[in-house]
Amino acid sequence: MVSPTARTKIFCAAGAVLLAALAAASLFAGKYPLTLAGLLAGDEMQLRVFWTLRVSRTVVGAAGGFALGVAGFVYQTVFRNPLASPDVIGVSSGASAGAAAGILFCSGAAVTAASFAGALAAVGLSLALSALDRSGRHSTIVLAGIAVHSLAQTALMCLKLTADPERELASIEYWIMGSLNGITGYGIGGNLALCALCVGVLFLLHRQIILLSAEEGEARMLGVEVGRLRLAVLLAATLAVACVVSLSGLISFVGLLAPHGARLLTRRSGPGTMLLGGLLGGILLTGADLLARSVAAAELPVSIFTSLLGAPFLIFLIVKGRRDP
Numbered sequence: 208m209v210s211p212t213a214r215t216k217i218f219c220a221a222g223a224v225l226l227a228a229l230a231a232a233s234l235f236a237g238k239y240p241l242t243l244a245g246l247l248a249g250d251e252m253q254l255r256v257f258w259t260l261r262v263s264r265t266v267v268g269a270a271g272g273f274a275l276g277v278a279g280f281v282y283q284t285v286f287r288n289p290l291a292s293p294d295v296i297g298v299s300s301g302a303s304a305g306a307a308a309g310i311l312f313c314s315g316a317a318v319t320a321a322s323f324a325g326a327l328a329a330v331g332l333s334l335a336l337s338a339l340d341r342s343g344r345h346s347t348i349v350l351a352g353i354a355v356h357s358l359a360q361t362a363l364m365c366l367k368l369t370a371d372p373e374r375e376l377a378s379i380e381y382w383i384m385g386s387l388n389g390i391t392g393y394g395i396g397g398n399l400a401l402c403a404l405c406v407g408v409l410f411l412l413h414r415q416i417i418l419l420s421a422e423e424g425e426a427r428m429l430g431v432e433v434g435r436l437r438l439a440v441l442l443a444a445t446l447a448v449a450c451v452v453s454l455s456g457l458i459s460f461v462g463l464l465a466p467h468g469a470r471l472l473t474r475r476s477g478p479g480t481m482l483l484g485g486l487l488g489g490i491l492l493t494g495a496d497l498l499a500r501s502v503a504a505a506e507l508p509v510s511i512f513t514s515l516l517g518a519p520f521l522i523f524l525i526v527k528g529r530r531d532p
Contacts, residue, residue: 215479218472222486226269229493233265236497263392266399268493271451272461274402276488277409278444279462280469280481284420285437286349292462293448296352296441300359301329302452307366307379318382319394319453326449329355334438348441384508385456387496395454402450405443406485413478416440420476459510460517461491467520491516 209217234257235241241261245253282291293299305325309318336351370376409416415436452458465488466480473480495512 211473211475212479215473215475215477215483218469219479219483219486222483222490226486226489226493229490229497230265230269233268233493233497234261237261237500259392260390263395264387264390264496265493267390267395267451267454268387268496269489270399270402271455271458272465272489272492273485274406274447274451274488275458275461275492276465276469277406277481277485278448279464279488280466280484281409281416281440281444282462283466284416284476285440287420289467290463293445293452294352294356295349296333296445297329297355297359298326298445298448299452299457300356300363302326302449303383303457304329304359304362304366306382306453306456307363307370310375310378310382311366311370319398322382322453323398323449325359326445326452329359330442330445330449332358334442338438348437381508382456385458385510385513386499386506386508387455388500388506390454398450398454402447405447405450408443409440409447410478410481412436412440412443413481416481417476455509457510458492458513460513460520461488464488464513464517464520465491 235243237256237260239256241253241257246257279292282293282295283289285291286295302322302325305328306318306322308325309321313321333348333351333355336354337348340347367376367379370379419433419437419440448462466484468487469480469484470476473483491513492509495509498512499507499509
């Protein structure tokens with residue numbers, strides 16, 4: 208009989224191997240053919256495509272999916288809600304509004320910066336509104352997030368109305384659908400560094416995160432400052448998501464699927480499950496990106512493939528919830 212700890216370690220090791228295999232395949236998948244022989248021979252064009260496009264795209268896919276999986280685990284644990292996601296406190300809608308403003312009034316890397324700024328503005332407003340309630344209830348953050356999400360969606364609609372239908376509006380819609388196409392090695396270092404720092408903080412606080420899933424009274428009896436810790440954890444998770452979303456656009460369902468899959472495999476909730484959730488997130492996003500550039504002549508949005516997995520899984524959760532007593 209395999210112990211739960213050993214089972215978790217086995218799944219984490221298998222997930223790491225599968226993610227490494229998908230990342231290796233991602234380095235050579237694409238419209239421009241790359242060969243190991245050509246790279247070793249020093250072919251200038253192949254080396255340029257490899258280092259400028261493929262490596263950066265693969266790193267963002269693997270690391271970004273990992274961050275989304277870990278953040279999804281944190282959201283679901285802190286809010287004690289299996290359907291919690293970055294939309295709970297408005298990060299995705301804020302990033303969309305910021306990106307739309309960047310597409311309309313800026314260009315190039317400024318779109319990424321505008322998206323990141325929009326996500327941070329939405330999160331800051333949500334946390335500021337929730338701070339007005341001194342009770343520290345997590346439901347206050349959810350309500351504040353819903354309000355901020357509505358405001359950001361209104362801003363996004365207004366920006367769409369002013370966009371040129373033939374160029375700017377199409378760019379906004381394509382960004383909202385999410386894609387790793389166009390990611391290059393220029394300008395992603397800061398996002399990845401901040402994302403890694405936030406994910407590292409979440410793993411350092413993993414014990415406290417698990418305690419936040421208990422009743423607030425019990426957590427306080429164990430010495431946990433619930434209000435401050437919840438805000439710190441949510442801020443770190445949200446910053447990690449903002450770093451990814453500002454580079455890739457909106458990626459559906461990864462933050463929902465990955466932690467659920469990890470819990471179904473390990474049958475527990477702990478640091479190993481959080482790590483496995485991150486690995487599954489990297490596998491989902493890297494695998495979806497491989498399909499996005501392989502199944503059709505034109506590259507498709509990544510969210511098409513994550514949604515094909517996510518929608519049936521969401522229905523499964525609803526049916527399972529009705530059957531459980």
